[in-house]
Amino acid sequence: MASEGQQGNGRRGRPLWAEIDLDALAHNVRALKSLAGGAELAAVVKANAYGHGAVGAGRAALEAGADRLAVICVEEGEQLRQAGIEAPILVMGYTPLGEERRIIELRLTPTVNSRDQAEALAAAAVEAGVVQAVHVKVDTGLNRFGLRPPEAIALAGWIRDVPSLQLEGLFTHFANADEGDKSYTLEQYRAFTQTAERLPWVPLRHVSNTANLLDMPEMSLDLVRPGIGIFGCYPAGNRRSSAELRPVLSLRSRIVRLSPLPAGETVSYGRTWRAERPSLIGLVTCGYGDGLPRVLSNRGSLLVRGRRVPIVGRVCMDMSMADVTDVPEVAEGDEVTIIGRDGEGQITAEEIGELCGTISYEILCGIAARVPRLFLRQGQVIGAETLVHKPAEEASVQAW
Numbered sequence: 001m002a003s004e005g006q007q008g009n010g011r012r013g014r015p016l017w018a019e020i021d022l023d024a025l026a027h028n029v030r031a032l033k034s035l036a037g038g039a040e041l042a043a044v045v046k047a048n049a050y051g052h053g054a055v056g057a058g059r060a061a062l063e064a065g066a067d068r069l070a071v072i073c074v075e076e077g078e079q080l081r082q083a084g085i086e087a088p089i090l091v092m093g094y095t096p097l098g099e100e101r102r103i104i105e106l107r108l109t110p111t112v113n114s115r116d117q118a119e120a121l122a123a124a125a126v127e128a129g130v131v132q133a134v135h136v137k138v139d140t141g142l143n144r145f146g147l148r149p150p151e152a153i154a155l156a157g158w159i160r161d162v163p164s165l166q167l168e169g170l171f172t173h174f175a176n177a178d179e180g181d182k183s184y185t186l187e188q189y190r191a192f193t194q195t196a197e198r199l200p201w202v203p204l205r206h207v208s209n210t211a212n213l214l215d216m217p218e219m220s221l222d223l224v225r226p227g228i229g230i231f232g233c234y235p236a237g238n239r240r241s242s243a244e245l246r247p248v249l250s251l252r253s254r255i256v257r258l259s260p261l262p263a264g265e266t267v268s269y270g271r272t273w274r275a276e277r278p279s280l281i282g283l284v285t286c287g288y289g290d291g292l293p294r295v296l297s298n299r300g301s302l303l304v305r306g307r308r309v310p311i312v313g314r315v316c317m318d319m320s321m322a323d324v325t326d327v328p329e330v331a332e333g334d335e336v337t338i339i340g341r342d343g344e345g346q347i348t349a350e351e352i353g354e355l356c357g358t359i360s361y362e363i364l365c366g367i368a369a370r371v372p373r374l375f376l377r378q379g380q381v382i383g384a385e386t387l388v389h390k391p392a393e394e395a396s397v398q399a400w
């Protein structure tokens with residue numbers, strides 16, 4: 001039976017919540033950091049920390065030993081600063097021109113991708129009277145974002161001579177880090193190190209996401225950038241688990257209505273499921289509007305009283321139905337585990353990703369903002385992030 005009542009029966013509100021196990025997160029940060037040897041660890045908390053709640057997860061990662069945080073855009077950095085997080089924050093993605101003053105005010109570390117951007121940032125830094133740290137991304141074969149080695153070397157050289165800028169980091173990102181065949185990764189790594197050798201004065205060189213850190217810890221260089229591993233998932237295809245990671249997120253709901261259904265009746269839109277026997281159907285308050293993919297209609301399963309039960313009929317925006325006929329003593333109010341453990345049963349984000357033809361990342365990122373995040377330590381709720389309460393607010397726990 002699932003752990004009772006992080007969201008007890010006395011709680012107000014719709015019975016659907018995500019439990020974020022901060023002890024598991026801390027364990028993962030420590031495990032990944034020890035794999036990285038002496039390298040710094042930047043916890044990647046983009047996309048609301050892969051659905052886990054950026055502020056709560058970011059804070060916990062720093063407490064567990066992460067040296068800095070990494071995000072994709074300025075606004076994600078701003079959210080962390082507004083919550084009072086002081087650690088360095090690397091903005092790894094594309095930043096348009098015009099964001100320079102905001103970057104400086106928020107003390108973010110952007111990835112500079114053009115001479116224009118470097119000039120604008122340098123001018124804004126002079127105006128503010130600061131030296132602005134920046135990183136340069138080298139595109140070594142992902143062919144997505146970053147500068148080709150010759151351009152990266154040229155821009156780095158230009159930045160070196162600008163007193164208001166400091167080129168703190170040089171990095172690249174791998175195309176195939178989660179595959180067993182490491183030949184392309186080695187090619188990219190060689191292109192990166194050849195570039196870095198031309199710029200030996202840059203203090204932080206970094207290449208590793210979770211998959212590469214797990215498989216090739218010898219490439220940790222000065223800093224590693226794990227994301228999914230912090231949240232306890234192994235990257236797609238990564239079977240060589242050199243670290244034991246613990247899933248951080250559980251998504252839970254309750255059976256809010258239990259309906260006996262005569263044989264021959266159908267369930268949900270489109271009448272895609274028909275009862276072949278007299279059945280008991282549990283109504284669950286979670287749908288695709290919460291992040292439960294609609295392709296799980298008649299395919300996915302849920303856990304009730306530690307048992308797997310099939311999702312029957314179409315998943316709707318706000319609700320879904322499960323056939324709970326075979327669950328002894330099933331009752332209205334029973335907890336339903338959509339992702340996570342319940343007794344002997346477990347459904348992982350990886351499993352759901354595979355069923356949906358995607359990866360755990362997309363399942364986790366897809367958990368909607370209206371699903372409250374409860375932050376747990378030793379099984380106790382110590383904070384909550386909801387549509388209306390930020391984790392910084394004392395009120396968040398009481399409100400829960």
Ligand SMILES: *Cc1c(COP(=O)(O)O)cnc(C)c1O
Nearest residue numbers: 044092173209210225226227228
């Ligand atoms: C998202 C991202 C990461 C983290 O990747 P994981 O596979 O989640 O570990 C690292 N580096 C960059 C540039 C990223 O965009």
